[in-house]
Amino acid sequence: MPNGNVIRGARVGSAPMRPDERHQPAPRQDVSYWCRNDHRVDIRIAADVEPPTVWDCPRCGLPAGRDAQNPPGRVRAEPYKSHLAYVKERRTAEEGEALLAEALAALRRRRGGE
Numbered sequence: 001m002p003n004g005n006v007i008r009g010a011r012v013g014s015a016p017m018r019p020d021e022r023h024q025p026a027p028r029q030d031v032s033y034w035c036r037n038d039h040r041v042d043i044r045i046a047a048d049v050e051p052p053t054v055w056d057c058p059r060c061g062l063p064a065g066r067d068a069q070n071p072p073g074r075v076r077a078e079p080y081k082s083h084l085a086y087v088k089e090r091r092t093a094e095e096g097e098a099l100l101a102e103a104l105a106a107l108r109r110r111r112g113g114e
């Protein structure tokens with residue numbers, strides 16, 4: 001989980017931190033995002049801040065959304081190829097095919113359900 005440093009620098013729409021605020025434990029909320037490469041991004045932000053709908057994935061730079069089953073960008077045509085390329089990189093061909101079949105089945109279920 002290499003997200004600690006990324007999170008600390010990311011402040012969402014708030015005023016610059018005053019020195020004395022640094023030592024007070026402000027209420028926080030943990031928010032998770034998923035990009036379409038199945039990267040999970042955990043961020044921690046102030047509890048009174050509305051979490052952004054999209055967060056840039058620190059691993060691949062793609063936008064990540066809060067719905068793990070429906071990451072942003074899926075509507076575009078070419079990203080699916082990069083997902084497959086990613087899977088092939090990381091898995092054996094056999095595992096990749098199983099994952100692909102699984103993903104396609106899930107995709108069809110979603111499309112059929114909507």
Ligand SMILES: [Zn+2]
Nearest residue numbers: 035039057060
């Ligand atoms: Zn990613």
